[in-house]
Amino acid sequence: MEIRLQNLTKKYLNRNRKNPGEITAVSDFTLKIPDGMLVGLLGPSGCGKSTTLNMICGLEHPGSGRIFFGDRDVTELLPEYRGVGMVFQNYALYPHLTVRKNILFPLENLRGKERLSKAEMARRADEAAAMVQIGELMDRKPGELSGGQQQRVAIARALVKMPHVLLMDEPLSNLDARLRLQTREEIRKIQRSTKITTVFVTHDQEEAMSISDMIVVMKEGVVQQIGKPQEIYDDPVNLFVARFLGTPPINLFEGQICDGKIVIGNTPVLNAADAAGMEPVFQKGNCGPRGPVTVAVRPEGFVPCEDGELSCALQRVEVMGRDISIVAEHPACETSALRAIVDASALPAPEAKAVKFSLKPEKIFLFCPETGERIRRI
Numbered sequence: 001m002e003i004r005l006q007n008l009t010k011k012y013l014n015r016n017r018k019n020p021g022e023i024t025a026v027s028d029f030t031l032k033i034p035d036g037m038l039v040g041l042l043g044p045s046g047c048g049k050s051t052t053l054n055m056i057c058g059l060e061h062p063g064s065g066r067i068f069f070g071d072r073d074v075t076e077l078l079p080e081y082r083g084v085g086m087v088f089q090n091y092a093l094y095p096h097l098t099v100r101k102n103i104l105f106p107l108e109n110l111r112g113k114e115r116l117s118k119a120e121m122a123r124r125a126d127e128a129a130a131m132v133q134i135g136e137l138m139d140r141k142p143g144e145l146s147g148g149q150q151q152r153v154a155i156a157r158a159l160v161k162m163p164h165v166l167l168m169d170e171p172l173s174n175l176d177a178r179l180r181l182q183t184r185e186e187i188r189k190i191q192r193s194t195k196i197t198t199v200f201v202t203h204d205q206e207e208a209m210s211i212s213d214m215i216v217v218m219k220e221g222v223v224q225q226i227g228k229p230q231e232i233y234d235d236p237v238n239l240f241v242a243r244f245l246g247t248p249p250i251n252l253f254e255g256q257i258c259d260g261k262i263v264i265g266n267t268p269v270l271n272a273a274d275a276a277g278m279e280p281v282f283q284k285g286n287c288g289p290r291g292p293v294t295v296a297v298r299p300e301g302f303v304p305c306e307d308g309e310l311s312c313a314l315q316r317v318e319v320m321g322r323d324i325s326i327v328a329e330h331p332a333c334e335t336s337a338l339r340a341i342v343d344a345s346a347l348p349a350p351e352a353k354a355v356k357f358s359l360k361p362e363k364i365f366l367f368c369p370e371t372g373e374r375i376r377r378i
């Protein structure tokens, strides 16, 4: 089912007496989700992810804007008629019911011509349970299950109605690291095999990157960027997006553009025209002088070499197997240390006090220090 969100805006009354007025939880949100796609809604806590999801499923009514499932305008439709399955962070299972009864629950509540026979309900419940591999737990109560198993029950319960749309709000946040990874892969597999259009909310960029066909990055209720995970990582529209994606995080330097060169500290490190995503018109040399810029370098953009332009004081080296992480200091770095991820063969000598890097142009982005907007021409 294709989903279209058109200019969705949601405001809440601010209950804080010291600061009365309205909070805009979601502002002018427009998005088209093609049929069968898994979209990751990504942003820090409070940026409006849950509010957006709740508007899609009908638990919240948008103050303005429309929601379409296919050609149908569902904005005024009650949640139970939208054909959506919801999965929440806290599982929200009925503790006094068995796993089987929990999964059957949405089917037993169908009325009128939607009502299924007992045998059909049982068949669907078994099928949903098998999909998340909890077939052998059907007679237990939720209290007798681990967190990961409980979340599988919640997923089975969302799938049993064969929804057109699956909405998941931080479904992995209560699981430990290993289970989170495993469950994430299973969700991806189930989504691929059922082809249910899915919106997956998370504040975890790594989770969003690994599971999504398309990511929507939000900040303070406003969509910042929409794109495939790799596209957003390689070509962020602003500093917020550049910083939000990637572990270790992107490294920031105070820089200048002088004579067409990016200068960090007193050292020209690169032609500004060669930085990632610069417009071709600028590359023809169409450039004047320019003041300060924020130079952002992905950790994999540093290449240790003896005649590298960027001289840093070596703090320490962390060995991670295939790669090593070099932690170093530079006076123009906006944080106390920069972190470079390099091949293990580039391990600095144990007694080394300094390290020099050259920079990979495609891993460097320029931003306006005041607005945080990406600079694409000088």
Ligand SMILES: Nc1ncnc2c1ncn2[C@@H]1O[C@H](COP(=O)(O)OP(=O)(O)O)[C@@H](O)[C@H]1O
Pocket (backbone or CB within 6 Å): 012, 013, 014, 015, 023, 024, 025, 043, 044, 045, 046, 047, 048, 049, 050, 051, 052
């Ligand atoms: N029922 C509500 N009443 C008032 N403010 C709310 C309500 N629900 C959410 N908000 C506010 O709206 C903003 C977005 O919240 P939410 O969508 O829950 O963010 P997220 O899911 O990204 O953490 C936050 O500032 C939050 O405090």
Ligand SMILES: [Mg+2]
Pocket (backbone or CB within 6 Å): 046, 049, 050, 051, 169
């Ligand atoms: Mg939330």
